[in-house]
Amino acid sequence: MSPQRKATVVSSTVAAILTLIKLVVGIASGSVAVLASAVDSILDMFVSLFNYFAISNAEKPADKYFNYGRGKIEALASVIEGTIITLSGLFLLYQAIEKAITGEVSKYLEESLAVMLISLIITISLVVYLNYVSKKTHSMVIKADALHYKTDVYTNIAVLASLILVNLTGYEIVDVFIGGAISLYIIYSAYELIQNGVLVLLDKAVDEETVKQIEKIFLAEERVNNQHLLKTREVGNKIFVEVHLVFDCLITLMEAHKISDRIENKIRKINKEKNWIINIHMDPYDDFESNDEGHLVN
Known part of the structure; x- marks a missing residue:
């Protein structure tokens, strides 16, 4: 039990x-x-x-x-x-x-x-x-x-x-x-x-301080040019994170995947007591404006 x-x-x-x-x-x-x-x-x-x-x-x-x-x-x-x-x-x-x-x-x-x-x-x-x-x-x-x-x-x-x-x-x-x-x-x-x-x-986002920590991790990566559509929510002991990361268009899929794994590991260290469910969408260019969800109000 x-x-x-x-x-x-x-x-x-x-x-x-x-x-x-x-x-x-x-x-x-x-x-x-x-x-x-x-x-x-x-x-x-x-x-x-x-x-x-x-x-x-x-x-x-x-x-x-x-x-x-x-x-x-x-x-x-x-x-x-x-x-x-x-x-x-x-x-x-x-x-x-x-x-x-x-x-x-x-x-x-x-x-x-x-x-x-x-x-x-x-x-x-x-x-x-x-x-x-x-x-x-x-x-x-x-x-x-x-x-x-x-x-x-x-x-x-x-x-x-x-x-x-x-x-x-x-x-x-x-x-x-x-x-x-x-x-x-x-x-x-x-x-x-x-x-x-x-x-x-209602899927309220996690606290603002945690969101800032996550964004700081994205910006620390040289091969990541930008990020958008960051969405978070918390259910019990789980924190769900979804984001679109814009990589250098010349980067290989293998390199982008390794960077994404490194980012996920850093995010999990924000609070090791939580179970983080992270979904990273890798973009070769910034498609924020063309994405229907790009019009979400912050």
């Missing part, structure tokens, strides 16, 4: 345990903040299970139906996860508003405090583990999962603060306000997940 899939199994198991504990205490206590955290844990569990499915498919090799592999399923999973988080935030906001209207009183505060403290410790440990896997594998799904559970850490801290303040002051409105604030924060945190996933699905 790959580190990515193992991470999703661990996060799914943790989410299931936290869901059971929080749901029981949340329903019994009537605390919006605890119930909000319980609902979030339910969604965490389903999202982690979905992530396992996404990673399992993304790791499959390219075939005749998916010539470039299935890496974009990670980006799709990120968008779906962000959407689910947004919906959960809206539901929690509804719960807070409903409690404010009905004036429901929280119970079993001491038990709720103990549960949330345990949840906080477990969630922090999970975030540390997921961040480790994310840095090691560069998986977009695991990165999204780590960010998701990081918001849960803040959520658990807020819930603890809510329970302590309600216990000390007896003011239920504190639970309503903190529960509402948690829901808004959850919605806000989902924005980056959705944005990053959509940009990958």
Whole structure:
């Protein structure tokens, strides 16, 4: 089992345990903040299970139906996860508003405090583990999962603060306000997940600094007169690069091929942790203006 899939199994198991504990205490206590955290844990569990499915498919090799592999399923999973988080935030906001209207009183505060403290410790440990896997594998799904559970850490801290303040002051409105604030924060945190996933699905170019490094490598070759139609995109751990290089028209195909290989090796050294898929089109003259794609806007 790959580190990515193992991470999703661990996060799914943790989410299931936290869901059971929080749901029981949340329903019994009537605390919006605890119930909000319980609902979030339910969604965490389903999202982690979905992530396992996404990673399992993304790791499959390219075939005749998916010539470039299935890496974009990670980006799709990120968008779906962000959407689910947004919906959960809206539901929690509804719960807070409903409690404010009905004036429901929280119970079993001491038990709720103990549960949330345990949840906080477990969630922090999970975030540390997921961040480790994310840095090691560069998986977009695991990165999204780590960010998701990081918001849960803040959520658990807020819930603890809510329970302590309600216990000390007896003011239920504190639970309503903190529960509402948690829901808004959850919605806000989902924005980056959705944005990053959509940009990958739309084949956004790699960062400008990397593009400049690639162009610098082209210019360093004496037999390369010019370059055009440089296109880049990133999917998971892969970076795709396509370019037209204009060589001296008197160069042999063998020489041009050797230079292209040298250029590819230099590009791969920009980030050795990435899997570079490089396609170089060798031109004997500059055909940029005559190429239909030459009218792309930079």
